[in-house]
Amino acid sequence: MNRISLLIFTLVLCCFGRMSSAREPIPDQPFIQEYRDPFAQAASPELNNTHAVAVDSRGTVWVSTKGGLCSISSGKLHPIDPQFINGPTFDVIADPQEGVWIGAWNGLYRLVDGLIKREPGIDLPVRVVKSFGSRLIVSTPGGLFEKKSDKWELIPGPWHTGSPDFTLTEDLLYVASPTGLFVKRGDDIDLLDQDDGMLSRNLTGIDVDAQGNIWVGSRAGLDLVRNGKHVQSFTPQQGLPSADVRSVAVGPDGRVWIGTNLGMVRYDGKTFSLRHSLRWLPGDDVRDVAFSPDGTAWIATNQGISPLRQRQMTLAEKADFFLDLVRSRHVRTPGLVEHTRLRTPGDLSTWEDMDTDNDGSYTGLYLNAECYRFAVTGAEDARRNAIATYRALEFLQTVTGTPGFVARTVIPANWTRMADANRTYTDQEIAEHIARDPRWKYVEKRWRPSADGKWLWKGDTSSDETSGHFYAYSIYYDLVADEAEKQRVAALVRKIMDYIIDGGYVLRDIDGEATRWGVWSPEKLNHDPNWSLERGCNSVEILSYLTVAKHVTGDEKYEREIEKLLTEHHYADNIRLRMTPHADYCTYIGFELLAMSYPALMKYETNPERQALYRKSFDKWFAPIKKDA
Numbered sequence: 001m002n003r004i005s006l007l008i009f010t011l012v013l014c015c016f017g018r019m020s021s022a023r024e025p026i027p028d029q030p031f032i033q034e035y036r037d038p039f040a041q042a043a044s045p046e047l048n049n050t051h052a053v054a055v056d057s058r059g060t061v062w063v064s065t066k067g068g069l070c071s072i073s074s075g076k077l078h079p080i081d082p083q084f085i086n087g088p089t090f091d092v093i094a095d096p097q098e099g100v101w102i103g104a105w106n107g108l109y110r111l112v113d114g115l116i117k118r119e120p121g122i123d124l125p126v127r128v129v130k131s132f133g134s135r136l137i138v139s140t141p142g143g144l145f146e147k148k149s150d151k152w153e154l155i156p157g158p159w160h161t162g163s164p165d166f167t168l169t170e171d172l173l174y175v176a177s178p179t180g181l182f183v184k185r186g187d188d189i190d191l192l193d194q195d196d197g198m199l200s201r202n203l204t205g206i207d208v209d210a211q212g213n214i215w216v217g218s219r220a221g222l223d224l225v226r227n228g229k230h231v232q233s234f235t236p237q238q239g240l241p242s243a244d245v246r247s248v249a250v251g252p253d254g255r256v257w258i259g260t261n262l263g264m265v266r267y268d269g270k271t272f273s274l275r276h277s278l279r280w281l282p283g284d285d286v287r288d289v290a291f292s293p294d295g296t297a298w299i300a301t302n303q304g305i306s307p308l309r310q311r312q313m314t315l316a317e318k319a320d321f322f323l324d325l326v327r328s329r330h331v332r333t334p335g336l337v338e339h340t341r342l343r344t345p346g347d348l349s350t351w352e353d354m355d356t357d358n359d360g361s362y363t364g365l366y367l368n369a370e371c372y373r374f375a376v377t378g379a380e381d382a383r384r385n386a387i388a389t390y391r392a393l394e395f396l397q398t399v400t401g402t403p404g405f406v407a408r409t410v411i412p413a414n415w416t417r418m419a420d421a422n423r424t425y426t427d428q429e430i431a432e433h434i435a436r437d438p439r440w441k442y443v444e445k446r447w448r449p450s451a452d453g454k455w456l457w458k459g460d461t462s463s464d465e466t467s468g469h470f471y472a473y474s475i476y477y478d479l480v481a482d483e484a485e486k487q488r489v490a491a492l493v494r495k496i497m498d499y500i501i502d503g504g505y506v507l508r509d510i511d512g513e514a515t516r517w518g519v520w521s522p523e524k525l526n527h528d529p530n531w532s533l534e535r536g537c538n539s540v541e542i543l544s545y546l547t548v549a550k551h552v553t554g555d556e557k558y559e560r561e562i563e564k565l566l567t568e569h570h571y572a573d574n575i576r577l578r579m580t581p582h583a584d585y586c587t588y589i590g591f592e593l594l595a596m597s598y599p600a601l602m603k604y605e606t607n608p609e610r611q612a613l614y615r616k617s618f619d620k621w622f623a624p625i626k627k628d629a
Contacts, residue, residue: 033313039282039346041304042070042077046088050300052103052288056094061290061298062102062111063305064089069102069109069116072298072305084116085109094290095131103129108138121152132168139163144175157182157189165206165248167214172228174214176203181216183228190228197230198223205248205259215256217245222258222267234267241265241274249289257297259286264299275299278346281306319373326366327385335392336409337366355418355458359409360396361468361596363389368472371479386480393469394492399450399457402510404499407457408465413449415456420446439530441516448510459509462517464593466507467541469496471596474548474604490552497549501561505542522569537590539565539574540617544597551604566610575617591628594621 041048046067054062061072066088069080091103099112101119103126108119128139136147137155144155144166159177166175173184180193180201193201200220207215214225221235221243234240240258247259251266258265263276263284276284283303290298297308313321329351330337336359343350356362367389374382396407411418422445425433433440447456470493477489500507500520507518520542524531531538543562550558565571579594598621601614 028314028316030312030314032310033318034308034310036280037307037309038075039304039306040072040075040077041282042067042079044079047077047079048282048304049302050287050305051089052091052093053290053298053300053305054092054094054100055290055292055298056100057096059292061292061305062092062094062100063300064092064102064104069104077304080116090125090127091129093129093131095136098131098136101129101131101136103127103138121150128163128165130166130168135168137166137168139166155184157184158191164204167206167208169208169212169214174206174208174216174225176206176216178202181206181223181225183225185228192225192228192230197233199233199235199243204245207248207250207256209250209254209256215248215250215258217248217258219244221245222248222256234272239272240267241272241276246286247288251289251297252291252295257289259288259299261285264289275308280308331366333412334395334410335363335388336360337363337389355409355411355415357408357419357458357462358464358468360393360406360461360465363392364468364472367393368475371475375479383480386476387485390472390476390480390485390489393472394488396457396469397492397496399455400448400459400510401451402499404495404497405459405507405509406461406465406469406496407459408461410450410455410457411447413454413456418447418456418458420458422447439516441513443509443516460515461507461509462515463507463520463538463541464517464589466496466500466518466545467593467596470545470548471599474551474600477552486552490554493549493552494555497545497558500542500545522565522571525574526569535574536577536579536621537594539571540579540594540601541597543571543575544600547600547604551600566613572613575613576620579617579621591625 044067047065047070049066050063051066052064056062063070063072063077065077067079068082068085068087069089069092070077071080072078085102085104085106087105089102089104093101095101099110102109102111102116105125107124108122108126108129109116110119122138122140122145124140124142126138126140130137138145141161143161144157144163145152146155155173157175159175159182160179163175163177166173168174171185175182175184178201180191181198181203183190183192192198198216198218200218203216203218205217209215212226216223216225221233221240222245223230224232224234235243242260242262242265244261245258246261249257251257256267258267261284263274263281264286266273266275275281281299281301283301285302286299287302288300292298295310299306299308326337329340332338332353338359339354339356340351341354342348343352367386370382370386370389373379374386396410397404399410400407424444425442430442441460443460446458446460448459449456473489473493477486481489503514505521506514506524509515519525519531519534520538525535525538543565546558546562549555550562579590598614598618602618605611605614
């Protein structure tokens with residue numbers, strides 16, 4: 001589950017009342033967790049350019065590649081002695097009775113007991129080889145051939161001889177060709193193309209499931225065929241992540257694995273899931289998949305093989321895994337939660353600290369997690385971590401030496417590498433920035449030294465950071481802070497909130513001007529067309545900050561400010577606006593900010609009219625993106 005989904009999940013809970021402890025604990029049942037092992041690759045780009053993969057009865061993984069036949073051992077692709085084939089291989093299958101069959105540039109090969117022998121009778125390139133029980137069929141530029149006794153017989157048919165794939169049921173041969181899907185029953189052959197409901201005639205992959213359903217891939221999506229008739233199509237409109245299908249395979253559990261140009265897609269009959277990018281795959285061009293008896297999926301891509309494995313875990317075990325990862329690699333002095341960079345891509349041992357604009361909000365989100373963990377489990381380490389993390393957020397304010405300004409982040413003063421390093425701008429550069437974005441702010445010194453000289457703190461703080469801070473303050477106040485700590489939180493919230501109010505509802509940097517994104521004032525939101533897109537979202541934000549301030553301080557002046565914004569400045573109308581942008585201007589940043597801002601409005605507001613207003617505002621925002629949660 002990603003960060004925005006977690007935020008929205010928490011928000012939905014808040015919408016149905018304050019959280020309370022469950023009367024009975026919910027059993028933490030084990031579930032299947034998918035993960036991947038390191039990629040299986042070779043030094044040669046040609047060997048990494050894989051075409052197909054198979055697993056034999058001994059568990060050996062065989063891979064056909066542009067550079068020849070390989071096996072996987074010790075997590076690496078190892079080429080088989082090229083004297084046997086000495087050229088590209090296009091397909092490989094493992095037959096329990098017949099051994100391993102290899103479709104190669106110069107014919108068909110068979111590997112049995114460690115020996116590779118060329119199959120007589122096939123002298124053409126073999127693009128596809130498949131076995132169906134005792135039947136063995138290959139696809140070549142000369143057509144489809146089936147082995148009968150010791151001879152290879154041509155399967156006659158009108159299909160294009162560049163047919164990329166085929167499959168067989170009890171009485172039907174399906175041939176997926178560049179000119180459509182051919183269905184052969186005895187001597188009768190039918191063609192299914194666009195006139196019959198197929199998405200495309202340019203077919204790229206095919207397989208059959210246990211119920212006899214035929215799954216057909218093309219460069220336009222995925223088709224379902226049953227008993228020789230088209231049944232259904234799947235495109236991005238139905239949830240298929242990419243319509244550019246490269247391969248199709250039905251897994252042992254009946255799920256359909258769809259190789260695409262965007263990664264590996266899996267369909268369970270209800271929903272599609274996607275595995276792509278270096279998180280899961282060495283390359284996103286997926287050509288094939290094979291399965292080990294233990295459930296491992298070996299995915300063949302244009303950059304090597306990815307082994308996707310499974311293991312049983314509980315949610316507690318998964319939480320511990322990520323907590324250990326965060327504490328060991330993503331918390332840096334003075335307690336900020338950060339991104340890290342890798343000196344060598346993919347090598348986690350080469351990680352090093354780095355800063356981002358959003359260190360404050362990342363730290364706030366981590367603080368929330370520890371607060372919830374403490375509230376549910378009572379774990380003392382969760383309480384200690386929460387207190388230390390709150391201190392880090394507090395430091396982002398005090399380090400500035402201002403009455404209430406908050407730094408984006410801090411770094412040790414001796415760092416020489418940082419994002420957005422201080423620099424000067426030419427008049428031409430300034431003009432270019434303003435031409436692209438009239439709201440751009442000219443800031444030469446984003447990094448400022450702390451009074452003690454130990455730190456550099458980053459200014460030009462945004463509404464992103466402010467929202468992350470206020471959201472975290474409220475959760476920490478409610479779930480972890482004792483009475484003394486509550487007073488500490490209240491003092492910090494008062495400083496920041498008063499600083500924003502006194503600044504005219506903008507966040508004023510040390511230059512006395514509003515930061516680029518720290519704007520919630522009626523003058524800007526209601527009367528400046530350059531801020532019209534943020535009118536709804538930023539109105540929700542500032543009402544949330546004020547509501548948090550009222551909750552933790554008990555000061556009624558914040559109630560008066562809320563009422564003034566809602567009525568005199570029409571923020572009640574603002575938050576009724578559409579806050580889910582159209583497809584041509586859609587960003588999850590805004591969704592995340594709203595997901596951090598609505599909880600305070602839902603939890604702390606007691607006025608029935610406002611409760612109804614906030615709920616209506618939330619529902620209007622959430623309905624179009626509900627599926628993303």
